[in-house]
Amino acid sequence: MLVDVHAHFYSDRSPRADAAQRNASRLKAGERIGISYHVASILGSWGLRSPTYFPSPDDLTHANAALRALIKQHPDRIRGYVAVNPNFTAHALAQIRAGSAAGMVGVKLAASRRANDPLLDPVASLAGELGLPVLHHIWQNRRHEWPGQEASDAVELCELAARHPRVNFILAHIGGGGDWLHSLHVVRPVPNVYVDLSGSGVDGGMLELCLSQVGADRLLWGADITLCTGWAKLRYLEHILPAPDLEQVRWRNAARIFPPTAFQGD
Amino acid sequence: MIDVNAFLGGYPWRRVPGTSAAGLLAAMDRTGIIEAWVSHLPAIFWRDPTEGNEWLYDTATREVRFRPVPCIQPGLANWERELTTAVDRRVPAVRVDPTVHGLDPAGQSMRRLAAACGEAGVPLMMAVRFEDGRQRHPNDRAPELPAAAVRALVRSSPRVRMLVTHADRGVVEEVHWSLTPEESSRIWWDICWIWGPPEDHLELLLDTIGVARFVLGTGMPLRLPETPIARLDLLDLPPAERAILEHGNAESLSGKPV
Numbered sequence: 001m002l003v004d005v006h007a008h009f010y011s012d013r014s015p016r017a018d019a020a021q022r023n024a025s026r027l028k029a030g031e032r033i034g035i036s037y038h039v040a041s042i043l044g045s046w047g048l049r050s051p052t053y054f055p056s057p058d059d060l061t062h063a064n065a066a067l068r069a070l071i072k073q074h075p076d077r078i079r080g081y082v083a084v085n086p087n088f089t090a091h092a093l094a095q096i097r098a099g100s101a102a103g104m105v106g107v108k109l110a111a112s113r114r115a116n117d118p119l120l121d122p123v124a125s126l127a128g129e130l131g132l133p134v135l136h137h138i139w140q141n142r143r144h145e146w147p148g149q150e151a152s153d154a155v156e157l158c159e160l161a162a163r164h165p166r167v168n169f170i171l172a173h174i175g176g177g178g179d180w181l182h183s184l185h186v187v188r189p190v191p192n193v194y195v196d197l198s199g200s201g202v203d204g205g206m207l208e209l210c211l212s213q214v215g216a217d218r219l220l221w222g223a224d225i226t227l228c229t230g231w232a233k234l235r236y237l238e239h240i241l242p243a244p245d246l247e248q249v250r251w252r253n254a255a256r257i258f259p260p261t262a263f264q265g266d
Numbered sequence: 267m268i269d270v271n272a273f274l275g276g277y278p279w280r281r282v283p284g285t286s287a288a289g290l291l292a293a294m295d296r297t298g299i300i301e302a303w304v305s306h307l308p309a310i311f312w313r314d315p316t317e318g319n320e321w322l323y324d325t326a327t328r329e330v331r332f333r334p335v336p337c338i339q340p341g342l343a344n345w346e347r348e349l350t351t352a353v354d355r356r357v358p359a360v361r362v363d364p365t366v367h368g369l370d371p372a373g374q375s376m377r378r379l380a381a382a383c384g385e386a387g388v389p390l391m392m393a394v395r396f397e398d399g400r401q402r403h404p405n406d407r408a409p410e411l412p413a414a415a416v417r418a419l420v421r422s423s424p425r426v427r428m429l430v431t432h433a434d435r436g437v438v439e440e441v442h443w444s445l446t447p448e449e450s451s452r453i454w455w456d457i458c459w460i461w462g463p464p465e466d467h468l469e470l471l472l473d474t475i476g477v478a479r480f481v482l483g484t485g486m487p488l489r490l491p492e493t494p495i496a497r498l499d500l501l502d503l504p505p506a507e508r509a510i511l512e513h514g515n516a517e518s519l520s521g522k523p524v
Contacts, residue, residue: 022464029463029500140401177400181280201398201462202490204282228462228500232492239296 001251003126003263004030006172006198006222007040008161009078013059015048023070027077027226033234036251037263041108041135042067053111053137053149057091060084064095065142068102079262081108081135086119093126100130105262106170110137111149116159124160133257135170135196136160140178153185158190162258168192168257173224175199175233180206182194184213191218194257197249198222202229208237216245220253267299268516269491270358270391271431271456271483273307274332277396279403284487287325290452294331297491299484303358303516305335305391307488308466310363315339316348323355329490333358333520335391340379340400341369349379353386353410358520359429361391364415365408371415377422384425391429391521392416394459396488413440420449429519431483435467444476450475454519456483457511462497469501477507482514 007026010019017146030038042063044055055063060083067080082099084092084107096107107127111174113119127134131239139151154171161169171187174180176199195214197207198221210219221237223230237246276285280410284293285307294302300519304326309318326334338345338360351378352360362379364371371392383390415432416437420428430441433455440451457480461467472480482498484491498508 017447022466025466026464032500051518098383142406177398202493203397203401204284204487204489205280207490208283225465226461227464228468228497229493231496231500232490235492235496 001036001263002034002221002234003037003039003254004035004198004222005170005220005222005254006196007038007138008225009040009042009067009070010046011042011063013045013048013062013066015046026227027074030077033227033231036077037079037107038068038077039079039081039254039258043083043108043110051148054240055083055085055110055112057085057088060091060095064099064104068099068104071103076264079258080104081106082109083110084123085112086117086123087113089119089122092123096123096126096130096132100132104132104134105258107134109134111139111151114150115146115156120160121163124164124167125244128164131226131259133168133170133194135172138172138176138183140174140176140180141182142178153178154186154193158186158193161190165192168194170194170196170220172196173199173222174210175201175203175206175229176224177201183208184209188213194218194220194253196220196222197233198230200224200226200229202232207233207240211241216241216248217253219249222247226264245249267297267482267495267512268523269294269299269302269484269486270429270516271393271458272304272486273488274300274304274322275307276305277488278311279397279406282487285352288327289487291329291331295485297495299491301331303335304332305337305361309337310366314342315363315367316342316344319351321501332500333357335361338362338379339367340375341367345379345427346382349382349386349388351475353388357388358516359389359391361393363393365411371411372418376415378418379420380426380428381423384423384427387521389427389429389454390419391431394430394432394434396432396485413437413444413489416441416453418450420445420452420486427452427454427519429454429456429481432459432485434459435461435471438471438475442479450479453479454481454515456481457494457497458483458485460490460497462500467496472501478513480518482512491518
């Protein structure tokens with residue numbers, strides 16, 4: 001079993017003319033890699049009608065519905081995060097409740113509000129109540145503001161995680177740019193923060209540091225928007241990890257933090 | 267497989283495992299790479315990067331699977347001598363990293379070097395970057411190699427052949443489509459930074475630009491060498507085209523019989 005905890009798809013509401021092609025490419029590559037489940041989100045309209053990292057409630061409603069429809073088309077391959085914007089609390093909570101009732105398995109927070117902001121508390125509380133992990137977009141060691149997003153770093157995510165010790169949080173794409181070593185030092189003592197290995201970064205030494213700082217029991221395999229780098233990291237892990245640890249990273253850790261019914265055959 | 271883009275020695279900006287010759291050979295064995303074109307990584311950042319060349323030649327002499335890619339710094343008075351030595355040693359390429367050396371990447375000294383490499387028949391290797399710009403050390407401020415410099419250099423001399431590493435789709439396309447077919451036929455690109463699915467940049471570039479222009483490069487040990495190989499495994503390439511990418515183009519570029 002192999003679970004990609006950080007996948008994305010596109011809906012018809014996208015600025016990309018090739019959205020369907022990209023979705024098909026992910027599924028095709030997933031078959032070749034051996035991905036059992038793509039745990040995915042759709043980030044609103046990806047900028048078509050509202051910014052990718054500040055999606056409007058209307059775009060999120062559409063995106064979450066589109067993802068549920070995609071799951072219905074591929075019930076054996078796709079699982080879904082409910083993507084929400086915490087600036088719109090009532091909408092976010094309603095989306096999470098509706099999504100959970102419809103079988104969505106997690107909550108996705110991008111970069112609409114900093115992770116340690118009190119506005120994230122009701123979202124995290126509801127995720128905990130429903131037994132859903134929260135995947136949070138992270139800029140590894142953000143040193144300044146970046147345009148187009150209100151990016152959080154590991155320090156801010158860990159503040160939120162400390163306020164919600166019974167909720168599992170996923171620190172997004174440790175290979176997604178930025179200083180991953182900074183993040184690993186931060187999350188090391190925070191047991192309810194898991195590290196997803198996705199991102200285009202394939203730095204030599206990064207996986208060794210993930211293992212030494214966080215440990216195989218808190219690492220989750222993922223790809224984000226570069227399946228090739230995800231597969232490369234998996235191939236390297238096959239060389240450096242004993243089989244039981246590799247199984248944890250491939251899927252067992254994911255099976256532990258997502259709802260019990262999320263993955264068949266686990 | 268031939269990896270045209272590998273390094274030996276430590277990196278000044280962070281700790282990297284596997285930088286010794288033994289470490290690189292282990293990575294090559296793990297991934298099925300038979301031959302690696304290696305540069306001396308620390309020397310790239312020295313005031314005189316050519317001071318690492320003797321060590322590099324010595325190391326490559328002792329390990330047949332390594333082919334040395336020495337540094338040339340055209341802003342130093344010894345650059346012609348270093349180039350002559352490199353040619354005498356039948357290196358597959360020489361490298362220059364102008365932005366790291368503080369040189370104008372398309373300035374007079376770079377144009378002189380490009381022309382001399384063309385006359386000598388040795389490819390000129392240049393890296394667009396070494397690391398993702400978002401993660402670089404706060405004091406690691408050398409600009410990335412701009413596409414404008416690549417096209418200026420290839421236009422500057424009718425015989426220069428260039429091997430550009432660590433380029434992404436945007437750089438490749440900007441350079442390729444800004445050149446005449448004859449000019450672009452003198453540039454080769456490694457695939458270490460060109461994304462696979464679902465964005466499928468590599469598939470697109472192989473379709474639009476063609477397999478003749480691309481070579482296998484990993485950037486190891488700064489980057490996992492599994493990456494470009496995984497990219498190839500995610501393509502539906504006929505075996506003959508894959509062989510061209512894995513070693514055929516590199517052999518042609520370096521003058522080895524295909």
